[in-house]
Amino acid sequence: MDWWKDIYSAMKEADVKQVAYVPDAGHAKLINACIADNDMRAVPLTTEEEGIAMMAGAWLGGQRGVLLMQSSGVGNCINMVGLMKTCRFPLATFITMRGQWHEFNPWQMPMGNGTQPALEAMDVNVRTVDDPADVAAQSAALLHRAFVGMQAGALLLHQRLMPIKTFKGSED
Amino acid sequence: MSDLSRADAFPLRRREVAQQILDSGGDDLLMITGLGSTNWDFTAAGDSPSIFPLWGAMGGALPMALGLALAQPDKRILVATGDAEILMALGSFATVAVQAPTNLSIAVFDNERYGETGMQATATAHTADLAAIAAASGIMITNTIRDQVELDAAVPLIIEEKGPSVHVIKVRAEPLPFVLPPKDGAYLKDRFRAALLGDEGIV
Ligand SMILES: Cc1ncc(C[n+]2csc(CCOP(=O)(O)OP(=O)(O)O)c2C)c(N)n1
Numbered sequence: 001m002d003w004w005k006d007i008y009s010a011m012k013e014a015d016v017k018q019v020a021y022v023p024d025a026g027h028a029k030l031i032n033a034c035i036a037d038n039d040m041r042a043v044p045l046t047t048e049e050e051g052i053a054m055m056a057g058a059w060l061g062g063q064r065g066v067l068l069m070q071s072s073g074v075g076n077c078i079n080m081v082g083l084m085k086t087c088r089f090p091l092a093t094f095i096t097m098r099g100q101w102h103e104f105n106p107w108q109m110p111m112g113n114g115t116q117p118a119l120e121a122m123d124v125n126v127r128t129v130d131d132p133a134d135v136a137a138q139s140a141a142l143l144h145r146a147f148v149g150m151q152a153g154a155l156l157l158h159q160r161l162m163p164i165k166t167f168k169g170s171e172d
Numbered sequence: 173m174s175d176l177s178r179a180d181a182f183p184l185r186r187r188e189v190a191q192q193i194l195d196s197g198g199d200d201l202l203m204i205t206g207l208g209s210t211n212w213d214f215t216a217a218g219d220s221p222s223i224f225p226l227w228g229a230m231g232g233a234l235p236m237a238l239g240l241a242l243a244q245p246d247k248r249i250l251v252a253t254g255d256a257e258i259l260m261a262l263g264s265f266a267t268v269a270v271q272a273p274t275n276l277s278i279a280v281f282d283n284e285r286y287g288e289t290g291m292q293a294t295a296t297a298h299t300a301d302l303a304a305i306a307a308a309s310g311i312m313i314t315n316t317i318r319d320q321v322e323l324d325a326a327v328p329l330i331i332e333e334k335g336p337s338v339h340v341i342k343v344r345a346e347p348l349p350f351v352l353p354p355k356d357g358a359y360l361k362d363r364f365r366a367a368l369l370g371d372e373g374i375v
Contacts, residue, residue: 018242041242043271045235046263053232054239057204060224060361061243062369083229083236087357150375 003135003161004030007094010139014147017041017063020051024070026096026162031068048073052080056089064147067093071100071115071156072108081122084152091124091152092142101159104166119154130158174298179284179345183319186210186281186343190217190252193279196327197250202240202368206233206253208288209348210281214252216351221367224360225353231260234268234278241273244368248275250330255282255296255340262305268336269310276336277329278306283345291345306338313337 007030011019019034020043021027034042045051051067058065069077074095084091098105099112119126125145129138138155145153190213197203203223205211211225219225226233237251258264258280268276284297296302303314317326317339326339354360365373 018239020239041271043238043242043267046267049231050235050261050264050267053229053235056232057236057239057241058243059239060236060364060368061202061240062365062373063239063243065239080229080232083226083232083357086228087361089361 001161001163003132004033006136007139008033010136010143011040011066013140014143015064016066016143018043018054018058018065019068020045020054020065021068022048022051022070022073024068024096025165026070026157027068027094048076049080052077052091053083055091056083056087059089064090066143067091069093070096071098072111074115074118075111078118078122081119081124081152085123088150089152090146090150092146093154094139094142094157095154096157096162097159099159102164103159104164115156123152125151125153126156127153128156128158130160132161135161176293176297179297179342182283182342182344184317184323184341184343185346186213186283187216187348189281189323189341189343190214192323193250193252193327193330194218196331198248198331200247201331202244202247202249204233204237204240204249204251204253206251206257208254208257209283210252210254211353212348212351213281215353219353221363223353224364227355227357230257233257234261234264237276237278238264238268238271238273241276242271245273245275247368248277248331249273250277250279252279252281254287255280255284255302256286256294258302259295259300262309265306265309265311265338273336274334277331277333278336278338279330280338280340281343282340283343285345287345287347291347303338303340311336311338314340316340316342318342
């Protein structure tokens with residue numbers, strides 16, 4: 001379960017300076033690595049929507065940023081994505097999926113099903129990765145699409161990549 | 173009961189407030205203005221590449237200013253926005269307080285109305301106190317400005333004081349003529365980056 005390190009390496013390679021997040025268990029190790037990194041500013045948000053606008057501000061100021069969230073957070077962002085599209089701000093977001101694969105919690109299902117269509121309705125390019133061996137290449141491609149291609153993109157991290165959550169024992 | 177029309181008689185006039193703030197700002201001042209009236213106010217005061225005027229993205233002005241403030245610690249960042257716009261982003265007071273960027277000032281032009289959409293009363297006309305919400309969120313410097321004397325005292329702080337700070341400026345609820353900046357977002361972004369970053373700002 002070390003694929004998160006490939007995301008972190010890709011972010012370092014792309015010179016990402018701001019990392020905004022609403023935590024998800026699937027992002028926990030990556031978030032901790034960003035917090036520990038003195039060359040990155042890790043910013044906890046109150047809602048994912050803030051992160052979209054913050055990424056626009058970072059780019060205005062000449063820095064690259066990344067937004068980390070879980071699939072339910074996509075629903076909190078949609079109108080703000082319009083800012084990125086209208087102004088052609090780059091957007092790179094890594095989204096841990098819920099409601100997709102051996103999901104224990106039915107409350108995660110609606111937004112899990114809606115994540116990709118909602119993003120695509122806002123003209124965000126969506127890719128999914130479900131093979132740990134592919135995370136490095138897909139992460140680099142997402143960051144390139146954003147910061148070189150000047151596009152909005154999301155990489156969905158398939159629930160297969162996460163430990164199965166049961167609420168029976170401690171979560172990894 | 174709240175007096176829902178008290179803002180009709182507030183002494184401070186928003187266009188004059190915007191002009192005074194902009195005239196006091198130095199070359200290092202970078203601004204984000206919120207959708208609606210504050211956008212038009214600062215365009216009337218003097219549209220420039222260093223002002224990024226929002227035409228939408230309601231609730232986005234403050235978090236956008238945060239990203240900019242963290243990216244440009246040597247510049248003074250001022251976000252000027254409306255009470256309804258900030259009411260949509262109250263969590264951002266907490267987010268900003270945690271990051272505590274010393275170069276960020278927040279001016280809320282509080283006319284106690286959704287001005288842009290027909291002057292309906294907002295929560296500040298009733299019960300909400302934005303400076304108190306900001307203070308309770310952990311913003312160390314907050315105030316409410318109600319007249320010219322208080323504004324004269326606050327403007328140097330807005331421009332220079334170690335932030336983050338929130339200045340709630342009670343302005344008269346008044347319909348004013350539109351003064352519109354360019355509306356093409358990609359152009360607004362590129363002109364801002366070109367002014368700030370030079371040729372490297374244009375990708
Ligand atoms: C998400 C969203 N909801 C509603 C609107 C409609 N709208 C445009 S401006 C505005 C109110 C602005 O009021 P305020 O921020 O207080 O500024 P004022 O014009 O009063 O200075 C609203 C509700 C919108 N643009 N976006």
